[in-house]
Amino acid sequence: MSINKIIARQAAYYAHDAQQWNNSPHALQFPHYASLLDLQLPKHNRYAICNLRGGIGKSTLTFNLAHGANDVLAVDTCPQGNSSSFFSSGGGVSGTTIYDALLPYLLPRMSFPSNIAQKVKTFNPYFDGLNVHFVPSSPNLYEFPSIMESALSQARGIPGVANIKAREQILNSMRDLLDRETKKVDTKKVLIDTSPFFSGATHLTWHAVDSLIVPVRTDQQSVNSLQLLIDILTDSGRSFLRSQDNLSLSSPKIQMVVVTHCGWSTRSGAKHEPNNQTKIYLEKVREIVATNIHLFTTNDPDNHIVPLDDFLGSGRISSAKSIPIKCLKPQQSFTISGQQVTVNASVEKCQKQLAFITKNIW
Numbered sequence: 001m002s003i004n005k006i007i008a009r010q011a012a013y014y015a016h017d018a019q020q021w022n023n024s025p026h027a028l029q030f031p032h033y034a035s036l037l038d039l040q041l042p043k044h045n046r047y048a049i050c051n052l053r054g055g056i057g058k059s060t061l062t063f064n065l066a067h068g069a070n071d072v073l074a075v076d077t078c079p080q081g082n083s084s085s086f087f088s089s090g091g092g093v094s095g096t097t098i099y100d101a102l103l104p105y106l107l108p109r110m111s112f113p114s115n116i117a118q119k120v121k122t123f124n125p126y127f128d129g130l131n132v133h134f135v136p137s138s139p140n141l142y143e144f145p146s147i148m149e150s151a152l153s154q155a156r157g158i159p160g161v162a163n164i165k166a167r168e169q170i171l172n173s174m175r176d177l178l179d180r181e182t183k184k185v186d187t188k189k190v191l192i193d194t195s196p197f198f199s200g201a202t203h204l205t206w207h208a209v210d211s212l213i214v215p216v217r218t219d220q221q222s223v224n225s226l227q228l229l230i231d232i233l234t235d236s237g238r239s240f241l242r243s244q245d246n247l248s249l250s251s252p253k254i255q256m257v258v259v260t261h262c263g264w265s266t267r268s269g270a271k272h273e274p275n276n277q278t279k280i281y282l283e284k285v286r287e288i289v290a291t292n293i294h295l296f297t298t299n300d301p302d303n304h305i306v307p308l309d310d311f312l313g314s315g316r317i318s319s320a321k322s323i324p325i326k327c328l329k330p331q332q333s334f335t336i337s338g339q340q341v342t343v344n345a346s347v348e349k350c351q352k353q354l355a356f357i358t359k360n361i362w
């Protein structure tokens with residue numbers, strides 16, 4: 001199993017045209033420069049950034065891909081609220097949260113809130129001129145799974161076909177909410193940040209989106225959680241499929257696995273060659289993707305794996321200051337908790353990688 005094409009694509013970011021690409025050592029094996037840079041993935045409207053592990057880049061990717069997309073509704077379903085904090089420039093969240101918006105679907109006596117999505121540019125100046133809205137999260141989401149479970153169990157007790165309708169209404173609540181909010185903010189594109197656990201809002205998100213973007217960090221636990229995600233998607237004994245019996249609900253495909261925190265060899269002459277750790281995890285990820293290719297949106301594993309370099313100091317600055325990676329310049333300096341942190345030169349490569357991901361999903 002070879003990761004050569006995935007690596008060659010990294011080198012292709014740096015060739016300005018086909019002629020320059022022909023001088024690259026990778027060109028012998030992959031002569032078609034233009035097709036190497038086009039993953040030929042079907043384009044969808046609604047994506048969830050999802051994997052069942054913390055600290056792998058879900059919130060960071062949500063924030064940066066929303067900025068790159070320009071025209072998108074972002075929803076934060078993680079009770080930790082990191083992407084809400086990035087969108088609101090760390091200013092704390094006010095207004096209707098995703099918890100407030102979903103609760104009336106589970107507790108029918110509650111009324112639906114009217115103002116939900118908020119304009120990001122009102123809070124974060126780096127989104128000026130962009131049609132990006134967000135729905136913030138709430139710490140109450142920690143309790144959402146048990147509220148959802150008891151609503152589903154009450155619905156199961158309803159006699160006749162009303163039972164099916166009531167359960168579908170609960171499990172399609174995120175989908176219904178997105179239908180309404182995307183109309184209001186005049187965009188079809190949606191990006192949902194999820195938590196590292198499945199029950200509750202992530203479960204509803206899977207019924208609401210077309211496909212998943214799965215960050216996998218270059219460590220064994222992240223690779224295990226990719227396998228766990230696939231098990232939940234396919235195992236009829238687990239809650240996602242089990243709760244769907246007799247119901248008409250949709251399941252997401254997987255569009256892309258973004259391998260985050262990649263590092264590259266510093267050996268002299270080893271241009272665009274991954275370091276050993278990155279290589280090992282790219283190979284492991286490729287094997288899982290190839291084995292489960294029927295869950296993906298095309299049948300070529302190489303189309304679905306995109307490395308994203310470790311952001312290093314730029315990631316720290318981006319998180320602490322709520323600045324999209326695209327807006328950072330090498331050598332810029334910021335003070336974080338009394339410490340001077342400088343934007344690393346490799347930020348330009350990360351910017352190219354993020355632009356590549358954006359171009360290939362929308």
Ligand SMILES: Nc1ncnc2c1ncn2[C@@H]1O[C@H](COP(=O)(O)OP(=O)(O)OP(=O)(O)O)[C@@H](O)[C@H]1O
Binds near residue numbers: 056080262318319
């Ligand atoms: N290539 C990369 N992609 C994403 N994040 C990166 C990358 N390189 C470094 N980072 C850093 O890794 C951290 C990822 O944290 P993030 O909050 O996005 O993870 P998460 O998956 O949302 O975690 P949680 O499940 O706890 O919410 C951030 O500090 C980010 O700056």
Ligand SMILES: [Mg+2]
Binds near residue numbers: 060078082
């Ligand atoms: Mg997060």
